[in-house]
Amino acid sequence: MRTDRAKALAPALLGLLLGLLALGPALGPGFVLRYDMVFVPDPPLALPEQGFPRAVPSDLVVALLSAVLPGQAVQKALLLGIFVLAASGAAALVPSGRLGPRLAAAAFYAWNAYLAQRLLLGQWALLLGVAGLPWAVRAVVLGGRLRLAAALLPAAVGGFQAMLVSALVVLATAVTLPGGAGFPGGTGSPGRGGRGDRAAGGPPSPRPLPGAMTRVRRAGEAALVLGVLSLPWLVPALLSRATTDPAGVDAFAARADGPLGVVGSLLGLGGIWNAHAVVPGQESWWSAGVRLLLAGVAVWGFVRLRGDGPPVSAAEASEAGPPGSRTQALSPGPPESRVRSSSAGTQGRGAPPYRAGVAGAAVAGLGVACLGALAPGVLKALVGWWPGFGPLRDGQLYLAPFALLQALGLASAVRLLASRAAAVVAVAVPVLVLPTFALGAFGRLEAVGYPEEWRRIQTIVNADPVPGALLSLPWGAHRAFAWNGGRVVLDPATKLFARRVVWNDELLVGLPGGGRIRVAAEDPLAVRVGAVLRGDPERRAAALAGLGVRYVLEHSSENALHDGVPVFRGRELRLLRLDYPS
Structure with a gap:
């Protein structure tokens, strides 16, 4: 029994070890601040602003957790949770009780170029949903709306990007499952907890629906769950007046991050648009070539993905015992500890039902x-x-399903080779191919402390009961502070205050051959404020107050306003109050 429990926990423990190795200095005192990853001390409970709700509801969840735990601990727990959730979920999908294949899937899904690049871009919320993808697939197979809702909670916390990626996988799985898949004995419905033709001691379950009708029903239920969990960001998005600039297509298109071109980079799970999110050394021929080779082996293994042991028919599975005694073949554990049913469509040596x-x-x-x-x-x-x-x-963020496919394919290849040496190599290869992802990508992820003046300004602004927005200057989306090691990060002021923060969400994205692409701002208020800042400096303060701005936060060396009441001045920051009627 202890051996079985240890095998069941092994993938999660491997994920934890990989997380500790990858994060390294990021787990020290302070906050990790890099690009979109902006955590602040004592974050306020704030409603979505007028722009597109990109950090909804992740900011709210972080604020709620930070009311109970220190914000630093919340960030570190979330980052480590990504690795643990990803590794254990990938292992849970492997249709084999053998530990080697399960650990191979766990290692690859928790350590690959996609995860590394997105983490270096600071997109922890997206990765939280990606880590939960295997659990969502498993929930679709097993059936049940509540089970699926629980499996999708990480993506729901992550927000719109995480939910869109999850929706792609969940709906594709729902519409391609065999007609009776997901319910023990091949029949029943998710509403009845996945029972067979007869539950022990109960009335007969409904007769199975024809395959097409079952798929439609299953897809409809999955879409309903996805829709409900998307409401926190979907409603603000539909109500906002945010716009989308087509120029962003060129700015955010996948790019070659190695010698194999764009397609080769994508096949190796790379190809991110931001060159600063590339893992050091990833552009080498060796790294790119091995990742492409791994992709080929993984696809081959996925095509041959099968379960252990002989096939089990639906009739045999229906006589395996009462529902309470059955354990799904998708669940981890040694083969002898499970009774296989046909709940996943075809078990034993058959292909798992989620493969298509x-x-x-x-x-x-x-x-x-x-x-x-x-x-x-x-x-x-x-x-x-x-x-x-x-x-x-x-588009590169939608490679997450391909990463899951490769993880399962490598597990299948290990099972086919039936060698402990192959299993050890498969677990080690993901780390050996991207060794510089370790230790916070060699210092690119590191925890730092906020200077005290940031906390003092936060206290002043949040204690003011008078309404009005705060304008953050200089007029740009990102900052590079000396106290953060010069790492580029989204302006922390956007997360720090319990009032509307106006900032320039216009983006300038550099091109490989030089030059930059300007992606227009999405927030209508930011567009109007930008026009004021380009206007007459003598009338700037009054015009900003007329737009509802009460505070202006700027660098101490700047003097963007010729008017305003000084409230605080530190070595780095200056806070002004605009006492004009709006």
Whole structure:
């Protein structure tokens, strides 16, 4: 029994070890601040602002957790949780009780170029949903709306990007499952907890629906769960007046991060648009070549993905015992400790029921990733027609299903080789291919402390009961502070105050050959404030107050306003109050 429990916990422990190795100095005292990863001390409980709700509801969840635990501890727990959740989830999907294949899937899914690049871009909320993808697939197979809702909670916390990636995989799995898959004995419905033709001591369950009707019903229920969990960000997005600039297609299109071109980079789970999010050494021939070779082996293994042991028919599975005694073949544990049912469509040596769905989602995600790079005109036309296509601009983030496919494919290859040496190599190779992801990508992720003046300004502003927005200057989205090691980070002021913060969400993205692409601001108020800042300096303060701005936070060396009441001045920051009627 202890051995079985140790095997069941092994993937999660491996994920924890990989997380400790990857984060390294990021686990020290302070906060990790890099690009979109902005955590602040004592974050306020604030409603979404007028722009697109990119940090909804993740900011609110962090604020709630920070009311109970120190903000530093919340960030570190979330980052480590990504690795543990990813590793244990990938292992839980492997249709084998053997520890080697399960650990191979766990290691690859918790340590790959996609996860590394997105973490270096600071997109922890997206990665939280990506880590929960295997659990969401498993929930679709097993059936039940509550089970699926629970599995999708990490993505729901992550917000719109995490939910969109999850929706791709969940819906593809739901519509491609065998007609009776997901319910013991091949029958029953999720509403009845996945029972067979007869529950022990109970009335007969409903007769199974035809395959097409079952798929439609399953997909509809999955879409309902996805829709409900998306409401926190979907409603503000629909109500906002945010716009989407088609120029973002060129700015956020996948790019080559090695010698194998854009497609080769994507096949190796790289290809991110930001060169500063590339793991050191990833651009070498050796790293790119081995990752492409791993991708080929993984695809081959995924095509041959099967379970252990002989096939089990639905009739045999229905006589395996009462529902309470059955353990799904997708669950971890040694083969002798499980009674296999046909709940996943085909078990034993048959292909797992999620294979077609994961494959379809991976192909679709890879297609979206290629679209912005190979056919940008199509995507620009879509974005220009409806801003709702804006999330497709950053196509590389939709490689998450392909990462899951590769993890499961490597597990299948290890099972086919049936060698302990192969299992050890498969667990070690992901780390050996990207060794510089370790120790916070060699210092690119490091915890630092906020200077005291940031806390003092936060206290002053949040204690003021008079309404009005805070304008953060200089007029740019990102900062590079000396106390943060010069690392680029989204302006922390956007998260620090319990009032509306106006900042320039316009982006300037550099191109590989030089030059920059300007992506227009999405927040209408930011556009109006930008026009004021370009206007007459003598009338600037009054015009800003007329737009509802009460405070202006700027660098101490600047003097963007010729008027205003000085409230605080430190070595780095200066706070002004605008006492004008709005």
